[in-house]
Amino acid sequence: MTRAAVLEAPRRFEVAERPKPLPGPGEAVVRVAATAVCHTDLAIYTGRHPGVRYPVVLGHEAAGIVEAVGTDSRIGVGTRVVINPIIACGACDCCTRGDENLCRRAGLLGRELDGSLAEHVVLPERYLHPVPAEIGLEAATLIETLATVHHAQSRVSISPGDAVVVLGQGATGLLHTQLAKLAGASPVVAISRSAWKRDLARRMRADATVDPAGRDIVAEVLALTVGRGADVVIDTTGAPGLLRPAMEMLRPGGTFLLYAISHEPVPDFTTFPMYYKELTLVGSRALVPADFEPAIRLVAAGAVDLDGFITDSYPLHRAAAAFDDYERDPDRVLRTLIVP
Numbered sequence: 001m002t003r004a005a006v007l008e009a010p011r012r013f014e015v016a017e018r019p020k021p022l023p024g025p026g027e028a029v030v031r032v033a034a035t036a037v038c039h040t041d042l043a044i045y046t047g048r049h050p051g052v053r054y055p056v057v058l059g060h061e062a063a064g065i066v067e068a069v070g071t072d073s074r075i076g077v078g079t080r081v082v083i084n085p086i087i088a089c090g091a092c093d094c095c096t097r098g099d100e101n102l103c104r105r106a107g108l109l110g111r112e113l114d115g116s117l118a119e120h121v122v123l124p125e126r127y128l129h130p131v132p133a134e135i136g137l138e139a140a141t142l143i144e145t146l147a148t149v150h151h152a153q154s155r156v157s158i159s160p161g162d163a164v165v166v167l168g169q170g171a172t173g174l175l176h177t178q179l180a181k182l183a184g185a186s187p188v189v190a191i192s193r194s195a196w197k198r199d200l201a202r203r204m205r206a207d208a209t210v211d212p213a214g215r216d217i218v219a220e221v222l223a224l225t226v227g228r229g230a231d232v233v234i235d236t237t238g239a240p241g242l243l244r245p246a247m248e249m250l251r252p253g254g255t256f257l258l259y260a261i262s263h264e265p266v267p268d269f270t271t272f273p274m275y276y277k278e279l280t281l282v283g284s285r286a287l288v289p290a291d292f293e294p295a296i297r298l299v300a301a302g303a304v305d306l307d308g309f310i311t312d313s314y315p316l317h318r319a320a321a322a323f324d325d326y327e328r329d330p331d332r333v334l335r336t337l338i339v340p
């Protein structure tokens with residue numbers, strides 16, 4: 001048998017005993033070492049995520065160890081792995097183009113399929129990426145998030161010397177700050193309301209941090225870029241009210257990367273700056289399998305600093321408390337870990 005934390009309905013977890021999954025051809029059973037919980041999980045937990053059917057086993061940012069494999073599997077039992085949770089059909093026009101993240105029949109592990117808040121999860125082995133020994137399995141849960149950040153930055157070109165502004169310094173904002181520095185951006189300006197996140201951003205090599213409270217962030221960015229404006233602005237907050245200031249702080253010809261999104265209408269917005277400043281607005285969704293290898297390499301080499309990202313850890317049977325605490329004070333959390 002194996003245990004899973006089943007979300008029966010919004011805000012109602014039950015830990016259930018289930019038969020241990022068996023691997024089919026080309027599949028592997030992973031003994032989950034840890035799962036990191038993010039805003040997507042919180043939205044499913046609270047019932048705010050559209051189109052989710054309950055009951056569901058959450059969890060899509062996970063690492064573990066291969067425990068059993070089916071016929072035709074090439075991955076070895078005992079391999080330490082991180083999971084790619086973007087389940088794609090492999091056959092539609094988007095998949096054929098290599099855009100598995102845009103698959104017309106895409107699912108997310110832990111949303112359309114039962115996820116990793118469990119002792120075991122079974123998956124086709126193509127969704128498993130081996131993790132070298134120098135990366136701990138708890139830190140490895142952040143590789144999926146780093147892969148989404150890598151994917152997003154691969155959709156904009158950040159060149160050495162570019163001024164980059166990162167709006168929000170949660171887990172994804174801090175990773176964007178680090179990848180922008182690794183691309184040679186200067187200055188990288190990290191904006192966050194939380195003093196402790198600004199401290200982390202400076203430790204992660206942000207050149208300047210700005211507390212937006214009571215400040216004109218457009219004026220701050222213009223001052224930090226000697227009046228030129230930013231080459232690239234990356235939004236990791238999804239706050240609709242930031243679209244206009246983001247466009248105002250961009251230089252003519254600049255690029256706005258909408259990494260975080262919202263269903264809310266955008267207030268006070270016109271398309272005129274798109275013409276006048278010839279701005280580029282870029283969307284980014286999840287990741288493609290090719291984003292895993294560079295993400296794993298960056299962590300293994302120590303180029304990306306993951307210290308401090310895991311702010312809480314709970315055993316599987318306390319999943320309800322983990323989510324309750326997360327919902328009550330989300331600003332305190334970068335990633336909450338759930339450990340079977």
Ligand SMILES: [Zn+2]
Nearest residue numbers: 038039040061
């Ligand atoms: Zn996530």
Ligand SMILES: [Zn+2]
Nearest residue numbers: 089092095103
């Ligand atoms: Zn597809």
